[in-house]
Amino acid sequence: MIHSNRIALSLAFACIALITTSLPSISASPIKAGATCAKQGSTKSYKGEKFTCIKSGKKLVWSKGKVEKQAAPASTPAPTPISTSSAIPQPVPSPTPSPSLTITSAVSSSPIALCEIKEDNSFRRTNGSVIGGFPGKATIVDKKGTINVAIIPIDWADLPGERDWENRVTDQISLFNDYWKMVSGDNIKFKWTLQKNWIRLPGISRDYSVPYSEAMPETVKFFEKVVPVVNAQFDFTGIEIVHFIAPKAQEIFPESTQVLNPQGMRNHPLKEVKAMTMVGKFFDLETMGERRTYWSYWAHEQGHIFEYAHLGNPRGSSFPMQGLDLMGIQDGPSRTLSGWWRFLSGWLEPEQILCLPKERVTKVEVLLRPIDRDGVGSKLVVIPLSTSEALVVESRRKTKFDIQNRQNLDGVLVYKYNAKLGHLQDFLTPFAPPSSSEDEDAYTGQVRYLMKVKDFVVESGIEIEFDSQSGSFDKVVLSLSGSTVRPTPKPQPSPTTTDFNRVPEMSGGIERLSESTGRAEYWGRFFNSYRIYVTRKSDPSSTPVFDTGYVNDYRFPVRVILTNLTCSRDLFAVVRFYSGLNGTGKSFAEPGQENQLSSVELRDGKCYGSFNSD
Numbered sequence: 282m283i284h285s286n287r288i289a290l291s292l293a294f295a296c297i298a299l300i301t302t303s304l305p306s307i308s309a310s311p312i313k314a315g316a317t318c319a320k321q322g323s324t325k326s327y328k329g330e331k332f333t334c335i336k337s338g339k340k341l342v343w344s345k346g347k348v349e350k351q352a353a354p355a356s357t358p359a360p361t362p363i364s365t366s367s368a369i370p371q372p373v374p375s376p377t378p379s380p381s382l383t384i385t386s387a388v389s390s391s392p393i394a395l396c397e398i399k400e401d402n403s404f405r406r407t408n409g410s411v412i413g414g415f416p417g418k419a420t421i422v423d424k425k426g427t428i429n430v431a432i433i434p435i436d437w438a439d440l441p442g443e444r445d446w447e448n449r450v451t452d453q454i455s456l457f458n459d460y461w462k463m464v465s466g467d468n469i470k471f472k473w474t475l476q477k478n479w480i481r482l483p484g485i486s487r488d489y490s491v492p493y494s495e496a497m498p499e500t501v502k503f504f505e506k507v508v509p510v511v512n513a514q515f516d517f518t519g520i521e522i523v524h525f526i527a528p529k530a531q532e533i534f535p536e537s538t539q540v541l542n543p544q545g546m547r548n549h550p551l552k553e554v555k556a557m558t559m560v561g562k563f564f565d566l567e568t569m570g571e572r573r574t575y576w577s578y579w580a581h582e583q584g585h586i587f588e589y590a591h592l593g594n595p596r597g598s599s600f601p602m603q604g605l606d607l608m609g610i611q612d613g614p615s616r617t618l619s620g621w622w623r624f625l626s627g628w629l630e631p632e633q634i635l636c637l638p639k640e641r642v643t644k645v646e647v648l649l650r651p652i653d654r655d656g657v658g659s660k661l662v663v664i665p666l667s668t669s670e671a672l673v674v675e676s677r678r679k680t681k682f683d684i685q686n687r688q689n690l691d692g693v694l695v696y697k698y699n700a701k702l703g704h705l706q707d708f709l710t711p712f713a714p715p716s717s718s719e720d721e722d723a724y725t726g727q728v729r730y731l732m733k734v735k736d737f738v739v740e741s742g743i744e745i746e747f748d749s750q751s752g753s754f755d756k757v758v759l760s761l762s763g764s765t766v767r768p769t770p771k772p773q774p775s776p777t778t779t780d781f782n783r784v785p786e787m788s789g790g791i792e793r794l795s796e797s798t799g800r801a802e803y804w805g806r807f808f809n810s811y812r813i814y815v816t817r818k819s820d821p822s823s824t825p826v827f828d829t830g831y832v833n834d835y836r837f838p839v840r841v842i843l844t845n846l847t848c849s850r851d852l853f854a855v856v857r858f859y860s861g862l863n864g865t866g867k868s869f870a871e872p873g874q875e876n877q878l879s880s881v882e883l884r885d886g887k888c889y890g891s892f893n894s895d
Contacts, residue, residue: 312325312330312332312343314332314343314344316343317341317342317343318334318341318342318343319334319341321335321336322334322631324630336419336425336627388635388637388647390631390634390635390636391636391637391641393634395636395638395665396634396663396665397415397416398414398665398668398669398670398671398700399415399668399669399700400413400414400416401669402701402702404703404704404705405703408704410588411585411588411589411590411704412588412589412590412625413590413625413698413700413702413709414625414703414708415625417626418588420588421555421556421586422556422586424465424468424469424627424628425465425468425469425627426468426469426470427471427472428469428470428472428521428522429471429472429520429521429522430471430472430474430520430522430523430524431473431475431515431517432454432473432476432523432525432526433511433523433524433525433526434476434478434526434527435481435482435507435527436480436481436528437482437484437486437489438481438485439485439486440527440528440531440533442526442527442529443528443529443530446526446528446529447477449526449529449575450475450575453574453575453576453579454473454576456574456681456682457576458471459681460576460577460616460682463617463680464617464618464628464653465628466623468628476515480510480511480514482506482507483510486533489503489507490534491503491533491534491536491561492535492850492879492880493535493536493876493880494536494539494561495538495539496880496882497882500538501540503559504540507525508551508557512551517551517553517554518553521553521556522554522555522556522557522583523556523557523558524559524560525557525558525559525560526560527559527561529565531562534559534561534562535561535562535563535876536561536563536876537560537563537578538558538561539557539559541555541556541558541582555586556582558578558579558582560575560579571612577611577612577616578611580607581608587626590608590703590705590708591609591705592606592608592707592708592709593610593705593707594706595891601710601728602619602696602707602709602710605619605711606618606709609709615677616682616683617677617680619673619675619694620661620673621661621696621698623652623660624661629660632657632659633658633660634659634660634661634663635661635662635663636663637662637663637759638664638665639664639665639666639742642664642759642760642761643761644759644760645758646757646758647659648755649674649676649693649755649756650676650753650754651675651753651755652675653678653680653682654678654753656753660676661673661674662674662675664743666697666741669701670741671698672695672697672741673695673696673697673698673709674693674694674745674759675693675694676692676693676754676755677691677692677693677694679691691731692731692732692736692755693731693732693745693757694711694731695711695712695738695740696709696710696711696712697709697710697712697740697741711730712738712740713729713730713738714729714732714733715736715767715769715770716733716736716770717729719771719772721773722773722806723773724772724773724774724775724776725806725836725837726836726837726838727804727806727837733747734747734748734750735747735748737765742761742762743760743761744758744760744761744762745758746760746765775835776835779809779861779862780809780860780861780865781808781860781867782861782866782867783867784860784867785805785807785858785860785867785868785869786805786806786807787803787805787858787869787871788803788804788805788871789802789803789839789871790802790803790871791843791856791877791878792891792892793846793877793878793881793890793891794892796846796847796848796881796888797845797846797847798843798844798846799815799843799846799878800840800841800843801813801840801843802838802839802840802841803837803839803856803858803871804839805837805858805869807860808835808860808869809833809834809835809859809860809861809862809866810831810833810834810858810859810862810864810865811832811834811839811858811859812828812829812855812859812864813841813843813855813856814827814828814855815827815828815846815853815854815878816852816855817851817852818852818853818879819851821853821855826845826846826852827844829841831863831864833862843878848888849881850879850881850882851879853878853879854876854877855870857870
């Protein structure tokens with residue numbers, strides 16, 4: 282798809298997280314790889330080897346044993362009690378832990394099952410093909426092990442492929458592999474097969490066009506035409522996922538298209554292949570000055586292949602988690618997978634999850650290892666608030682999969698999981714610290730969700746403070762709200778300039794709300810005016826069917842309701858932002874989203890699109 286981002290009794294006191302040495306426990310009962318086990322993710326040690334209960338097909342079995350290294354004896358600092366008064370003591374410096382040490386909290390985790398919030402929404406009950414919450418499900422490809430992937434270039438006589446096409450994908454394959462190794466905890470590997478030569482398709486290229494991602498019936502017809510020709514020249518034995526590549530100069534795929542499940546794959550003869558994609562021109566463009574990437578498109582679709590729900594509507598308005606999770610948008614400022622997905626996938630060890638029901642939160646300190654960093658220690662705090670909601674706390678750090686110059690990506694993130702919302706809805710929602718209003722760009726409407734040191738958020742009667750940072754860990758303090766008096770933030774003043782004299786930085790998109798209405802929503806900065814109008818693709822110079830005229834404003838998000846639309850693929854939205862007033866100065870355009878109003882089809886006299894359920 283295209284997207285234009287843990288205790289039984291209340292404590293009388295809380296304890297500083299301890300650094301302790303963990304020696305492997307030796308099970309008295311023999312463990313054999315391949316033997317059945319009871320609970321996925323559980324571990325046992327036997328004769329110096331550690332075995333993990335994993336899913337193989339439909340059964341739970343013990344993995345191959347891994348040799349355990351015993352930590353050298355280390356001194357354990359005595360726990361330091363924290364006062365239960367409203368004043369928070371100064372942080373105690375923590376030594377950088379050795380990799381052989383296990384970082385634990387003096388507060389024990391409640392049973393993990395208490396934090397496995399059961400998903401309960403209409404999509405999960407009636408469809409369930411992709412999920413956002415527990416219970417997990419068997420997926421079309423296993424979430425542990427090796428997945429076989431093929432990249433196949435296809436071209437036409439009137440649109441021949443370039444000789445050096447592999448240069449477009451070589452580094453993308455490497456990034457994709459590194460990404461999934463990081464987010465899965467090395468549970469997933471990919472084996473790639475590249476078809477070296479272009480496979481020539483019969484006919485002319487425009488007969489294969491797919492006007493927008495997953496357009497119907499064009500998507501089905503495209504793969505029905507392509508697969509038999511390719512199948513005659515390429516051996517698909519053992520291949521589970523196929524990524525097709527078109528010539529770089531192509532215009533017939535403005536976005537992308539894909540089929541990702543057995544139902545969508547029913548119209549082709551390949552029995553082993555579980556999913557196919559076609560990357561489009563959209564990924565040769567930029568978002569806010571950053572090149573879009575094949576690897577993140579493939580990774581986003583891989584998430585759907587793992588049957589993760591889409592976070593928010595891909596053709597809908599912007600939403601808070603959009604730039605913080607790959608399943609919200611594949612080209613946002615942060616392209617990692619939130620800890621909630623890793624919890625749901627069984628990629629976090631039980632000791633990495635601190636399950637802390639709300640009634641057990643008094644004043645607790647936790648050392649969090651960043652979600653994208655290897656090593657021992659807690660990576661996720663889950664606080665169930667009810668049978669349908671939970672607060673989630675994790676630490677973020679800059680990685681090569683984040684856009685380094687967009688925002689501060691180091692810090693603590695607090696968000697809520699809502700089981701009543703599912704696929705194409707905002708089932709993960711982050712919370713911004715009050716200090717976000719003091720940021721340099723806050724006057725534009727920008728919101729920062731990552732907490733800096735001494736920041737805090739309050740939600741559902743719980744306060745989460747990012748207390749301090751030491752080495753590879755962030756220390757957070759969890760307490761009942763109202764126990765600490767906080768100063769009122771001082772917002773940044775509005776700008777006085779009438780021309781920023783630089784190209785505006787914008788991101789966003791357009792969606793249809795109905796057959797006759799739509800909505801444009803854009804986020805960015807360095808603009809003083811904008812104009813949004815709708816015309817016809819076949820005659821761009823014709824009188825617009827909708828036009829805002831020039832609007833002088835510098836705040837975002839910019840939200841505009843479009844009217845007077847028709848159910849036609851000939852509609853074309855023109856979106857322009859200007860650094861000066863009244864459409865003057867330097868301008869920005871987002872061509873990748875200007876065709877969104879054409880993402881409709883007319884069947885039996887009725888208009889269908891993302892705005893209805895069919």
